[in-house]
Every structure is written in C-alpha cells, then in structure tokens.
Amino acid sequence: MFMKFKKGSATILSVALVLGLATVPSALPAYAESLGNTSNEISKITATFYGDTTSSKGFTWYTSKVFTGSTVQVTKKTSSNADFTNAIEFEGTSSLSTNSGEELVHKAVATGLEANTTYYYRVGDKERGTWSETGTFLTAPKSGEFTFIDIADTQAKSEDEAILSAETLEKALQTVDNAQFVVHNGDIVDTGTKEEQWNWLLGHSQESLLNTTIVPSAGNHEDENYAFYEHFNINAPAGSATETGAYYSYDYSNTHFIVLNSNEDSEKYANFSEDQVEWLKKDAIAAKKAGAKWIIVNIHKGPYTTSNHASDDDIMNDNGVRNQIAPLMAELDIDFVMQGHDHIYARTKPIAQDGKATTPSKVTETLNGETIEYSVDPDGSIYIIPATAGPKVYYKNPSEKLGDSYYNLFERAEENHAAPYGPDPNDDRRPKRSQIQNFVGITVDGNKLTAVTYEIDQSKYDAKPYIVDQFGIIKQDAETPPTSVEPTVSLKDISGHWAKSAIEAGVAAGYISGYSDQSFKPNAKINRAEFISMLGRALQMNETTISLTFTDSKNIPSWATSYISQAVEAEIISGYTDGTFRADKQLNRSEITTWMVRAAKLKVNTKAPLSFSDKNSIPTWAVPYVATAVEEGLVTGVSQNRFAPELMVTRAEAAAFISKLLKVTN
Ligand SMILES: [Fe+2]
Numbered sequence: 001m002f003m004k005f006k007k008g009s010a011t012i013l014s015v016a017l018v019l020g021l022a023t024v025p026s027a028l029p030a031y032a033e034s035l036g037n038t039s040n041e042i043s044k045i046t047a048t049f050y051g052d053t054t055s056s057k058g059f060t061w062y063t064s065k066v067f068t069g070s071t072v073q074v075t076k077k078t079s080s081n082a083d084f085t086n087a088i089e090f091e092g093t094s095s096l097s098t099n100s101g102e103e104l105v106h107k108a109v110a111t112g113l114e115a116n117t118t119y120y121y122r123v124g125d126k127e128r129g130t131w132s133e134t135g136t137f138l139t140a141p142k143s144g145e146f147t148f149i150d151i152a153d154t155q156a157k158s159e160d161e162a163i164l165s166a167e168t169l170e171k172a173l174q175t176v177d178n179a180q181f182v183v184h185n186g187d188i189v190d191t192g193t194k195e196e197q198w199n200w201l202l203g204h205s206q207e208s209l210l211n212t213t214i215v216p217s218a219g220n221h222e223d224e225n226y227a228f229y230e231h232f233n234i235n236a237p238a239g240s241a242t243e244t245g246a247y248y249s250y251d252y253s254n255t256h257f258i259v260l261n262s263n264e265d266s267e268k269y270a271n272f273s274e275d276q277v278e279w280l281k282k283d284a285i286a287a288k289k290a291g292a293k294w295i296i297v298n299i300h301k302g303p304y305t306t307s308n309h310a311s312d313d314d315i316m317n318d319n320g321v322r323n324q325i326a327p328l329m330a331e332l333d334i335d336f337v338m339q340g341h342d343h344i345y346a347r348t349k350p351i352a353q354d355g356k357a358t359t360p361s362k363v364t365e366t367l368n369g370e371t372i373e374y375s376v377d378p379d380g381s382i383y384i385i386p387a388t389a390g391p392k393v394y395y396k397n398p399s400e401k402l403g404d405s406y407y408n409l410f411e412r413a414e415e416n417h418a419a420p421y422g423p424d425p426n427d428d429r430r431p432k433r434s435q436i437q438n439f440v441g442i443t444v445d446g447n448k449l450t451a452v453t454y455e456i457d458q459s460k461y462d463a464k465p466y467i468v469d470q471f472g473i474i475k476q477d478a479e480t481p482p483t484s485v486e487p488t489v490s491l492k493d494i495s496g497h498w499a500k501s502a503i504e505a506g507v508a509a510g511y512i513s514g515y516s517d518q519s520f521k522p523n524a525k526i527n528r529a530e531f532i533s534m535l536g537r538a539l540q541m542n543e544t545t546i547s548l549t550f551t552d553s554k555n556i557p558s559w560a561t562s563y564i565s566q567a568v569e570a571e572i573i574s575g576y577t578d579g580t581f582r583a584d585k586q587l588n589r590s591e592i593t594t595w596m597v598r599a600a601k602l603k604v605n606t607k608a609p610l611s612f613s614d615k616n617s618i619p620t621w622a623v624p625y626v627a628t629a630v631e632e633g634l635v636t637g638v639s640q641n642r643f644a645p646e647l648m649v650t651r652a653e654a655a656a657f658i659s660k661l662l663k664v665t666n
C-alpha cells in the first residue's frame with residue numbers, strides 16, 4: 001500500500017483485497033500525516049499496457065531512495081491466495097523523480113505472459129525483502145468481447161477531492177465489474193508538478209489501481225516535468241518527447257487504441273507536433289492494414305465538446321484541433337474518440353471529414369430496460385466526453401462563436417448535470433463543485449460497440465451510480481479481417497475442397513482469415529469490397545491517405561476503405577462510370593481478371609489472340625485484359641473451352657486467383 005497503515009489496518013485491507021471486497025476510501029483511517037515524499041513504503045503503483053497486451057504489462061511504483069531494487073514478481077492466479085514462491089521475476093530500473101528528488105521512480109515490464117489470464121503481482125526491492133501489497137492483472141484476450149471503463153479529469157485540488165475521485169473509480173469498477181482496463185482521458189491531477197497531488201490521487205485509488213490496468217492520456221494539468229510519463233510505464237515511440245506527456249497505441253482484441261498527447265504544439269497544429277500527427281496517420285493506417293476492426297482514440301483536448309473549451313483558440317483557429325485533427329479522425333476511419341478537458345457530458349453524431357454530421361441508419365434494441373440506439377456503419381467519427389470523474393464542472397458554452405449549427409452536431413449537448421445545484425459557492429462562474437461525477441462502461445463485441453454512461457449524484461440514491469445515457473455502433477461488414485497473422489488458424493469448411501491449398505496459403509501469408517466462426521465459406525460469392533481487401537492484404541500495397549470520392553463511399557465498409565483507397569491509388573480499380581463503387585456487388589470473372597492484370601502490372605497485349613468458344617461474349621473493355629491474363633498464365637478457361645465472363649466468382653476461386661497472381665508477380 002502507498003499509505004503507512006498501522007499493521008492491523010494493512011492486514012484488514014489485504015484480506016479485503018484477496019476476498020475481492022470493496023474498500024471505501026473515505027472509511028480508511030486517517031493517514032494524511034504519512035503522505036509525502038519521506039514514506040519508505042512502496043507507493044503509487046500502476047499497471048499499464050506496454051507492448052503486446054496479450055503477453056506483457058508495464059509497472060511503475062515509487063519508493064524512498066533507500067529502496068534501490070526494482071523487481072516485479074508475477075504468478076498465475078490459480079487460487080484465492082497469492083503464493084510467490086515460484087513467481088516469475090522481472091528486473092526493472094529506477095531513477096530519481098523529477099517532481100520530488102527524495103523519491104525513486106521504479107519501472108519494470110513483465111513479458112512472455114499467457115493471453116487472457118489473471119496474474120497476481122507484487123513489486124518491490126528483492127534484496128531488502130520489501131514488497132508491495134499483492135495486486136492482480138489480466139492479460140488481453142487474443143480475440144473476443146471485452147469491456148473497459150472511460151473516465152476523465154479526476155484532477156483534485158485537495159486530498160478530500162482526491163478521495164472523491166478515487167470513489168468514482170471504485171464505483172465504476174464495481175458497477176462495470178467485467179471491465180478489463182480503465183481509460184483516463186487526462187487531467188489526472190490538478191497540478192502535475194506537485195507530487196503531493198499524485199500521492200493523494202494514486203494513493204487513495206491504490207486498491208483500484210492494484211487490480212486493473214490504467215490507460216492514461218496526458219492532460220494539460222500534468223504537462224510539465226515529465227510528471228505524466230514518470231507515473232506510468234508507457235511504451236512511447238522511440239525519440240518522441242515525453243516532458244509534456246506521451247503518445248502511444250496498443251491493440252486489444254479486435255480494436256486498436258490510439259492515445260494522443262495534446263500538450264505538444266507546432267505552427268501547423270495547435271496542441272500537436274508535426275511528428276505526432278505523422279505518427280498518428282501511420283499508426284492508424286498500419287492498424288487497419290493489420291486488420292483492426294475498430295480504432296478508438298483517447299485525447300485530452302478534443303475537438304467536439306460543449307463547454308468552456310469548445311470555443312478556445314487552440315480548438316477553433318485554423319490550426320486548431322477542430323480544423324486540423326478532427327478531419328483526420330474521419331479520414332483515418334477512426335470510429336470513436338474519447339475526450340477530456342471540458343468537464344461536461346456530451347456526445348456527437350458521426351462527424352465526417354468535412355466537419356458535418358451524418359445520419360446513419362439506426363438499429364434499436366433494449367438494454368438495461370431502456371431503449372438503446374446503434375448507429376449502423378456510421379460515416380465519420382463519434383466523439384464523447386464523459387464529463388468528469390472528479391470535482392470540477394463547467395456550464396454549457398453560450399458563445400455565439402459556436403451557435404446552433406455547432407450544437408446540431410451533437411446527440412447529447414445538455415446543460416451540465418450539476419447546474420441545477422446552482423453556482424459553486426467559491427466560484428460563481430461554475431456549477432457546484434464535487435456534486436456530480438460520471439463514467440462510461442464500453443463493450444466491444446465483434447462488430448458491435450455498446451456504451452453505457454453512469455452518473456453519481458452525491459445527493460441522490462446514496463451516491464450510487466445510475467444510467468444517464470446509452471448508445472452504440474454496429475458495423476455490418478461481412479468478413480473479419482485478420483487481427484494478426486496467425487498461420488496456424490484452421491478453417492473448418494475447406495477440407496477436401498479443390499482450392500484448399502490456395503486458401504491455406506492465403507491463411508499462412510495472412511491475407512485470408514475467414515469468418516469469426518472459423519469458416520471460410522469457399523463456395524459463397526465474393527463481393528468487390530471483400531476481394532479488394534483480400535488482394536490488398538496479399539500484395540501489401542503502399543499505405544495511402546487519399547480519401548475515396550465515389551458517390552457511394554459511405555456504403556463501403558470501414559474495414560475495406562484503406563484497401564480500396566490503395567487500389568484506387570495503384571490504378572487497379574476506378575469504379576463505375578456513374579461515380580459509384582458498389583462495394584457489395586458480386587464480382588464476375590471479367591472484372592477480377594482485369595483487376596489482376598492491373599495488380600500484376602502486366603503490359604496489356606491488345607493483340608493477344610483468344611480462342612475461347614464464348615470469346616464474343618467477353619465485354620470489349622475486358623478482352624485485352626483476359627487475353628493478357630491467359631497469355632501470362634493468370635487465368636484459364638472453364639469447362640468446354642469457355643471463359644464464362646459473366647460468371648460470379650466464389651471466395652475459393654478468388655483465393656486461387658490471388659495465389660496464382662502472387663506466383664506470377666514473384
Ligand atoms: Fe480538466
């Protein structure tokens with residue numbers, strides 16, 4: 001534990017921890033006198049994602065300068081008692097805290113862990129035999145459903161306020177009890193350079209933090225002194241600046257998470273360096289290419305909020321976040337953006353690259369006894385701000401600079417829920433402080449994202465959380481792109497199929513993944529979006545940021561957009577003369593042959609002869625491509641010396657075509 005408890009209290013807490021019982025911070029013994037730099041206990045322990053979330057975990061903790069050893073011990077949780085006798089050990093490093101020269105910051109990474117497994121852990125100084133309380137963590141599953149919590153702005157100005165923020169976190173973990181990690185959208189403390197505030201916040205949250213993984217983004221209240229970076233073990237890109245915070249990303253099941261640092265600055269981008277924006281583009285494109293179904297961003301100073309900061313210069317100016325970063329979110333096909341900084345609850349409609357809201361079709365279901373609406377394949381990114389998990393709140397922004405058209409971008413843009421309690425006695429510019437807190441539980445299950453927003457009102461229902469909003473997103477895509485290249489995947493419906501070896505070659509090379517039920521559906525017809533995605537993965541085409549201009553681009557499933565953009569840029573496809581792409585249209589042999597000749601960059605031989613009995617039914621535009629493909633061995637005819645130009649292609653045939661294409665091009 002962080003706090004120097006009397007022995008008895010510590011024992012009670014360990015027992016409570018082992019039994020999984022909740023402890024209420026406000027009921028803890030007074031220990032304020034022990035908070036501070038001189039504690040010789042192990043404090044401020046956090047577990048974070050570091051590297052592959054299925055097999056590793058990062059840890060940070062603080063000690064006085066006496067404890068120079070940095071070891072983390074982990075052991076699989078097989079019983080209700082942690083036994084570290086045969087634990088695996090990982091050695092870390094320590095350095096002096098920039099904030100407080102009297103403390104050492106220790107960091108270590110556990111690696112080689114098993115996916116989807118709960119471990120016990122403790123951190124400490126092995127030589128001195130001093131260990132922390134026992135914590136638990138879960139490694140990410142390789143696939144499948146998962147749930148996490150989103151909170152923001154726990155920033156406490158006093159220890160009492162830190163207790164309030166810690167209670168929100170604890171209630172969130174009790175309410176969303178299957179949450180595998182907690183995303184924090186920044187402003188963790190009020191003054192990041194004051195180590196005391198980290199002691200308060202992380203100290204009072206220690207029981208919670210010992211048993212979850214935290215995924216923080218840096219807020220402007222911790223933008224100096226390496227204060228953010230030192231408190232969390234984060235795998236920031238090599239060479240990136242970390243004094244103001246850190247940007248990083250990670251995969252979790254079928255989702256790619258990008259955490260931005262809005263404490264940087266450049267002429268081109270308010271709040272962001274050019275390096276960071278370039279990294280963002282590359283990172284998102286690579287994630288799509290690797291098969292991420294969802295991309296979710298965590299940003300502190302986001303573009304679409306409804307309070308004080310919505311009309312700030314760094315958001316509204318030409319180089320501001322709304323004009324520069326928001327369009328990029330839509331362009332990069334980012335599904336969902338979680339923001340902090342503005343201390344009010346709001347969420348948007350899907351916002352497209354042009355800054356306009358779009359109107360997706362909706363599916364309605366019942367959840368928690370209430371109606372929940374899912375946006376189906378929305379065009380654009382949906383933004384949320386989960387208000388605050390701490391004390392500070394703002395009124396809704398009345399600035400004329402924003403106006404109705406701005407608020408029309410939102411599904412929820414009401415006045416602050418704390419407003420009915422009147423102005424804060426100490427600051428009448430703001431609603432009553434410490435009255436209302438919020439958090440969001442978010443579940444990603446295959447192609448469905450469900451978010452439920454909870455509120456705590458200190459004057460209602462014994463300050464127990466209740467639901468104030470729920471919404472979701474559905475992706476109606478057909479095929480699950482591969483989440484990773486796993487040559488060992490075995491598909492259940494290809495044994496004995498004539499194209500088995502071509503399909504298996506595609507699985508081994510990572511461009512075929514099949515459906516989530518391990519089937520490939522070899523005899524089903526393939527559509528244009530599916531084929532281009534398969535082709536794009538097979539050819540590993542160059543990354544592109546060009547955006548699609550087809551008149552029906554909004555009907556292109558998100559998992560296919562980057563491949564289709566690449567194929568357009570490579571001049572493999574161009575769409576129909578009426579400007580449409582028709583993503584879900586099935587593909588015939590003439591079309592596929594044409595695309596393959598272009599993909600193989602073969603010189604089209606306009607004079608190559610054709611001897612198929614049905615050569616006169618091949619469309620004129622396809623004739624030279626078919627002739628070239630036959631000449632180069634890319635395609636052969638079907639039975640009775642026919643080419644069958646209009647015959648729709650099955651998924652098995654597509655796999656065979658691509659396998660042949662790779663042989664021809666290699
Ligand atoms: Fe804040």
Ligand SMILES: [Fe+2]
Binds near residue numbers: 187220221300342
């Ligand atoms: Fe902020």
